Amino acid sequence: PSTQAASAVVSQSPVVIAPQPSVMKTVTSLSSVPIACGDTATVGQLVSKPQQAVGDEEGINLEEIREFAKNFKIRRLSLGLTQTQVGQALTATEGPAYSQSAICRFEKLDITPKSAQKLKPVLERWLAEAELWNQKGQQNLMEFVGGEPSKKRKRRTSFTPQAIEVLNTYFEKNALPTGQEITEIAKELNYDREVVRVWFCNRRQTLKNTSKINVFQVQQ
């Protein structure tokens, strides 16, 4: 299902500058052409320009794109779709490939106006069709989105006390086992390798959170 396309197409990178809001404020006080010299700025940067109603930029209605992006996210969530699903479905139906990152960047307006302008109608059309299928039943939507008709969330694993004891012993010796070590541990305990890997990950997180609390002495 989640097979990543490994096409490494080399293209000229847009060189997007991602300034912090605080930086923006400082810069905008200089007024006029705040970002970059004559180069590419993201839609998000352009629409947040304070003075003068942000209308068109090279004939592109930025405000409209901003509005659509916000709307798109809500409609996507209403359908219960993830960015990954949208990207994969688009890759399957439309010509070019669309990564999860691309969808994310569009929603956050972290792209150039030109790119946004090109992507907008594609998303618009696809989403409208998806909503149509959804009306006919969720099953149809999932079929349209492609792949797994109703991929259920993996059942949460329950470790036996014995297994946890063994895992903790390993963890104490080494909290960050190598892939091979994980494989061996999984084999020994007869659990899925991925499950074992995730256990280690979460164990670390827990540890970190616990430490954090202790620092503030909220403990007990």
Added chain:
Amino acid sequence: PSTQAASAVVSQSPVVIAPQPSVMKTVTSLSSVPIACGDTATVGQLVSKPQQAVGDEEGINLEEIREFAKNFKIRRLSLGLTQTQVGQALTATEGPAYSQSAICRFEKLDITPKSAQKLKPVLERWLAEAELWNQKGQQNLMEFVGGEPSKKRKRRTSFTPQAIEVLNTYFEKNALPTGQEITEIAKELNYDREVVRVWFCNRRQTLKNTSKINVFQVQQ
């Protein structure tokens, strides 16, 4: 910011049975009183009963609750709020404590009709008020929700090649370091402890995913 309220109010636990859909199908073929004997079933279970329009259960309109739950999630997301934020805000304004899990369970209808009936008006009222504040500006909403006005996402950490090498060495020795070990590693590398902890977590995930792919020989 994320200090968990440690109030341990002991109440009669609902004892919710959570059967899988596949199990449901088998059981429903027996028709009438499909779930449990005379005990508590979740709203989700009750509304998915196939025959007979699912009307009231002990005077509670289940269909209405289902509708509201779905709507609640969409409205929450439209406001850009997380389950955690809602829970914390409710804990602050309403009497009892509401955890992220509680909100999650309500949205998934993984609660008893009685609990849902009790929670629904609370959520309804709070959400309506939140939307009101949101109309006056996002800043007001964040203030209403409480705490951080605009908590920004942590900046993505970039590890130096040297640091990664050291981390990998530790990981190979032990993929699941203890809290103390993490602290020491973080100190040695001069990175934030939390950052190191998360590194290990994600490293495990990567490993797991890689292993998975190898199994299917999709590699290269």
Added chain:
DNA sequence: AGCATAAATAATAA
């Protein structure tokens, strides 16, 4: 243009 992965969020076993 998108991979790799850091960080955040949701779901669930206990």
Added chain:
DNA sequence: TTATTATTTATGCT
């Protein structure tokens, strides 16, 4: 509910 597992989103980099 809490503690933990699993999934999703965001972003540094090339």
